[in-house]
Amino acid sequence: MIWNNHLLLIFIFTSIISIYSDELSDLNKKFISTYDHARDYLISITNPLIICNGDNVIIIHRGKRYQEQVIPKLYHDLKSISHMPFKIYLTVMFNLGTLSDDNYTELKQYLQDIRSIRNSIQFPTDIQQTQYDIIDLSIEYLETILKTKFIDQTQLNEFCQQARHLFSVNIDLAARAQLDMLDTKIRPWYEERFNDTERNTLKILIMGPKTARYGYIEKTYFYTLLGER
Known part of the structure; x- marks a missing residue:
C-alpha cells in the first residue's frame, strides 16, 4: 500500500511538472517570436553588418545579404x-x-582506422610531418596497451605530455589557417566595398553558445581590423 501511494505521488508530481512546463514553454514561445522580430528589425536597419556564424560570415550591405x-x-x-x-x-x-x-575491441579497431588514415592523409609539405608525429604517437601507444592489455598511469601521463606538445603546434596552425582565410574574405569588403561612412558604422556580430571573450580568434581579428583595443 505504501509503495502504491508513493507511485501515485510521483505520478501526480510528474503531471504537475508537465502541465507547468507546457505552460511555460508556450509562454516562452511568445518571447522567442518577439525576440526574432526585434533581431530581424535591428538587422534590417544596420548597415553594414557582419555576422560570424560557424564556418561562414554573413555580410549585410546596402540591403543585400552575402555569405562567405x-x-x-x-x-x-x-x-x-x-x-x-x-x-x-x-x-x-x-x-x-x-x-x-570492450575498450580492447574498440581500440584495436581504432588502431586499424588510424593506420589506414596515415597512408592517405595529404597536408601542405611544411605541416605534414607534425600530422605524422601525432598519428605515430597514437599508434605507438595503442600498440603498447593492446599488447599488454594494461593501462599504466605513468605511461599514460607520458603519452598525454607528448600529445599536448603536438597539440599546441596544431592549434597554432589551425588558428593561422582560420585567420588567413578570414582576412582574405573580409579585408576586400572592408577596404574596397565599404565607403568611409560604412567603415565607421560597421557592426560585427559573433554568434556562439557563449560571449566572444578576449583572445577569441574572430574577436581579436576584428578588433585589429577596426583598430580597436
Missing part, C-alpha cells in the same frame, strides 16, 4: 588529427589497470 566561407577544410582536418590521441585518452582515462574487453 571563412574557415577552411584544413582547419577541421588539423582538429581531426589532434583529436586522435585525445580520443584514446578519453577511452582509457577511467580504465587504469587491466584493459577492459
Whole structure:
C-alpha cells in the first residue's frame, strides 16, 4: 500500500511538472517570436553588418545579404588529427589497470582506422610531418596497451605530455589557417566595398553558445581590423 501511494505521488508530481512546463514553454514561445522580430528589425536597419556564424560570415550591405566561407577544410582536418590521441585518452582515462574487453575491441579497431588514415592523409609539405608525429604517437601507444592489455598511469601521463606538445603546434596552425582565410574574405569588403561612412558604422556580430571573450580568434581579428583595443 505504501509503495502504491508513493507511485501515485510521483505520478501526480510528474503531471504537475508537465502541465507547468507546457505552460511555460508556450509562454516562452511568445518571447522567442518577439525576440526574432526585434533581431530581424535591428538587422534590417544596420548597415553594414557582419555576422560570424560557424564556418561562414554573413555580410549585410546596402540591403543585400552575402555569405562567405571563412574557415577552411584544413582547419577541421588539423582538429581531426589532434583529436586522435585525445580520443584514446578519453577511452582509457577511467580504465587504469587491466584493459577492459570492450575498450580492447574498440581500440584495436581504432588502431586499424588510424593506420589506414596515415597512408592517405595529404597536408601542405611544411605541416605534414607534425600530422605524422601525432598519428605515430597514437599508434605507438595503442600498440603498447593492446599488447599488454594494461593501462599504466605513468605511461599514460607520458603519452598525454607528448600529445599536448603536438597539440599546441596544431592549434597554432589551425588558428593561422582560420585567420588567413578570414582576412582574405573580409579585408576586400572592408577596404574596397565599404565607403568611409560604412567603415565607421560597421557592426560585427559573433554568434556562439557563449560571449566572444578576449583572445577569441574572430574577436581579436576584428578588433585589429577596426583598430580597436
